[in-house]
Amino acid sequence: MTQTRPVFDSDPFVPLCIAVDWGTTNLRAFLMGQTGHIRAKRSSDRGMLTLNSDEFESVLQDFLGDWLHPDVPIYMAGMVGSRGGWQEVPYQVCPMQLDTLAEHLCWLDSHLPCEVAIVPGLQGIGISGHFDVMRGEETQLLGAMDWLYEQGQADQAVLCCLPGTHSKWVPLLKGEVTQFSTSFSGEMFARLSNESSLVKGLPKQDSLNKEGFQQGLLASQQAGGLLHHLFSVRSDSVCGRLPEEQVRDYLSGIVIGHDVNDMLAAQPQPISSVLIVGSEHLCERYQVALSFHQVASQCLDASEASIRGLTRLARQQVRQEQQIGEKK
Amino acid sequence: MTQTRPVFDSDPFVPLCIAVDWGTTNLRAFLMGQTGHIRAKRSSDRGMLTLNSDEFESVLQDFLGDWLHPDVPIYMAGMVGSRGGWQEVPYQVCPMQLDTLAEHLCWLDSHLPCEVAIVPGLQGIGISGHFDVMRGEETQLLGAMDWLYEQGQADQAVLCCLPGTHSKWVPLLKGEVTQFSTSFSGEMFARLSNESSLVKGLPKQDSLNKEGFQQGLLASQQAGGLLHHLFSVRSDSVCGRLPEEQVRDYLSGIVIGHDVNDMLAAQPQPISSVLIVGSEHLCERYQVALSFHQVASQCLDASEASIRGLTRLARQQVRQEQQIGEKK
Structure with missing residues (x-):
């Protein structure tokens, strides 16, 4: 305490x-x-x-x-x-x-x-x-x-x-x-990052790897859907395209990317601005993901x-x- | 042995x-x-x-x-x-x-x-x-x-x-x-079914609950994306819409439904027939999911x-x- x-x-x-x-x-x-x-x-x-x-x-x-x-x-x-x-x-x-x-x-x-x-x-x-x-x-x-x-x-x-x-x-x-x-995004990321075959044996890190996160956001906009994109965490890593230090934030980018893509797409009207209410750490990630859609955002702790x-x-x-x- | x-x-x-x-x-x-x-x-x-x-x-x-x-x-x-x-x-x-x-x-x-x-x-x-x-x-x-x-x-x-x-x-x-x-579908289902907050405390069963599975397939075709649909496993259950015995197969229907939706949508040409190569248990589920798209299928063990x-x-x-x- x-x-x-x-x-x-x-x-x-x-x-x-x-x-x-x-x-x-x-x-x-x-x-x-x-x-x-x-x-x-x-x-x-x-x-x-x-x-x-x-x-x-x-x-x-x-x-x-x-x-x-x-x-x-x-x-x-x-x-x-x-x-x-x-x-x-x-x-x-x-x-x-x-x-x-x-x-x-x-x-x-x-x-x-x-x-x-x-x-x-x-x-x-x-x-x-x-x-x-x-x-x-x-x-x-x-x-x-x-x-x-x-x-x-x-x-x-x-x-x-x-x-x-x-x-x-x-x-x-x-x-x-x-x-x-x-959206099940946070628990999804935590479970895949802690336990799955996608990141098995890879080191954990605290700071955001921006390059990895952005690559994940890009992947989330490709064809094939979330379940397919998730496997690219492993296959791009095995095939040498994804450096070890980027893997976890690449995974984070895929999950947050899909969360944002799907929710923006489902709104009845186009969204131009979002108020993010979260921790500093998550606000930063969602801001980047929203900016991929040219959506402005404000943050509140x-x-x-x-x-x-x-x-x-x-x-x-x-x-x-x-x-x-x-x-x- | x-x-x-x-x-x-x-x-x-x-x-x-x-x-x-x-x-x-x-x-x-x-x-x-x-x-x-x-x-x-x-x-x-x-x-x-x-x-x-x-x-x-x-x-x-x-x-x-x-x-x-x-x-x-x-x-x-x-x-x-x-x-x-x-x-x-x-x-x-x-x-x-x-x-x-x-x-x-x-x-x-x-x-x-x-x-x-x-x-x-x-x-x-x-x-x-x-x-x-x-x-x-x-x-x-x-x-x-x-x-x-x-x-x-x-x-x-x-x-x-x-x-x-x-x-x-x-x-x-x-x-x-x-x-x-x-597609990460099988590992996704296994992890969520074994460990997640979505099905916590609910009994496991061996046989397919068709009603639950079909409700999951239907959910996978709604707005909001996979991460949102996954949470409905919990919220529909908490709010009394989803009977306990349907929950796991509802989850299975959501995961397999998204796998099939996304892969069919990503093909360069419309698909009229699929050859499923799998266990009897999985062939049955994928056949039902494909039939939701009017796609015929053959099965090979x-x-x-x-x-x-x-x-x-x-x-x-x-x-x-x-x-x-x-x-x-």
Whole structure:
């Protein structure tokens, strides 16, 4: 667990809330000030996959420790609300206005000294006509909407891309989500890069090999489809066309290239600009892939989007309580 | 090891050859009579992955045992000729006439009492313009050519599909291979079915669930691409649209559906008929997938094709020796 001590003493105000992003592999918390700045943050590897349902409360209590305060509510997003999480929270069904998420928070019965809520995930129809689901990204989308308002882009229709294990492609118009589509791109790359015959015995590297990645993007635009292009990782390597240090990013380029090709092709209107909400590492790759289609993009850090989303929810709650107070 | 005793005594002729199919996971041998019938067969799980390079000779000697005879040559196809196999045999480069494989056999230096040859694999260019390679399938193709001659279809252009771990799509005209394309379909399905979040916790079953498979084929024809369709395995299941017993074959239908869609779409001319060379299990699935495109198909058992190919090579060798004998 890494942590920064909160600075209660130097801030005369009680914090606004504790924003918690609790996913499958990580647990992160942010102590948010009244003006939306981060007063302190903590993270640990106690993700959902490491926990039984009855352990969540005590893990959170230990984790937040001296941050806990009766006047500081906790807002949580992510897989914490899925089956096998703290409590399964039903999906909200699209079409939906992201700002109505605040009305559908799931308030938990707990022994913690403050109120604790989980944000519900979304269920909708994907571009193929099949069901689609998300948990955690809805909060990032709310944060992205908040950010778009701040940038003066509130009224524009925008296609959001949230790359990750299960990447999401979400058309957003004035804060409304009508449909969204998930791509298996992140898990696909991870499985092929860790286990498959395509890269067997080849070294791993951390930095992006641009040449390899671009060759992969080019390959994704050839005839034959993804399943065929994937085999070229091995055959081009065996036949000496693909240098060893390029192989993994060539594979990454093929997978991300197909993700972008297919999603752009499936949109009902041509897309000229995309808002990418992700880690720096993935934003960079998707930007390059989108630029291959002459599609411009803006980037928003996924973690910042989550915090913005949770903070917006907390503020809506405060306003609601103030209105109730004024009426009394 | 399973085996059937040879019946040397009841056959007045010395066998034609021993045909060996030595792949990554299995070792199979067939004692072939002069007229091309199988006198006896053996199989074991001593595939290439279980062996070091210096073990192949002694494993084969023990395995063949009483079949070994100075006048009965051994012909081997498959990964036995790859790096990490008995001996790495260079690929033959396309375009090539399959009947010229006989001129490029790799005769091994061994302590066995008979001649031992490995059939070289092929290297060519795939439909995407990238390199492509095969080992073992070239022998099945030679067998398929032999079978086509027997069926009176020798002069027709035919698209061969050899489904497997790394499926091959090979246009064949009068025994010539100019290019071929590999699809990662089999390994893709195996990895996703064994390890991924798509089917986590769901039971495995042996028989084909036709309803699930056909739903997967239908999904593969929707908008959004393979990476998106794969996620519908999970989302349709979570949302209650996809019954548990259909999930794995739905996944199989998506993968095979994309393999077939992409390869048919990439051919320079429309395809009306395909020759599938594979196991019964895979032939059935590819036939259904092809019928979705109104493409007719014939099936040839992959093992029969291998034996036919190796037997044809042995006969060519005998004829060559006879011609040399006649000239002397």
